[in-house]
Amino acid sequence: MSILVRSIAWLLAVAVTFATLGPPGLRPHSDLGQDGEHALAFILVGLAFGLAYPRRRLLSAAAAVGLIGVLELMQFWAPGRHARLQDFLVDALTACIGFALAAATDWLLTRFRTSSAVTSEGPAE
Secondary structure, three states: OHHHHHHHHHHHHHHHHHHHHOOHHHOOOOOOHHHHHHHHHHHHHHHHHHHHOHHHHHHHHHHHHHHHHHHHHHOOOOOOOOOOHHHHHHHHHHHHHHHHHHHHHHHHHHHHHHHHHHHHHOOOO
């Protein structure tokens, strides 16, 4: 399962990189608006990487914020693209929200497993 989650995380990272640096005409568009599209993309990236690398979640989150900054700066050299501080802030914040959602999901699953293990044992004899 972890190979699948890691593959999805890296595929999302590649897709976001292409959407960020690729030709504007090939970028997907939705009714969410620019900030909404950025938020959705980076929440998914943060969630995927947070689930894929649970033991290195804090390091992954810090690396994600750094790489989001690099992606934004690389837009200075990408034709038809522009770097904006607002985009960086939305992307970094929502990626961190994705990592927090992954941590909350892990916590809930752990509590659910623990409580179901205790109830399935039955009364002590």
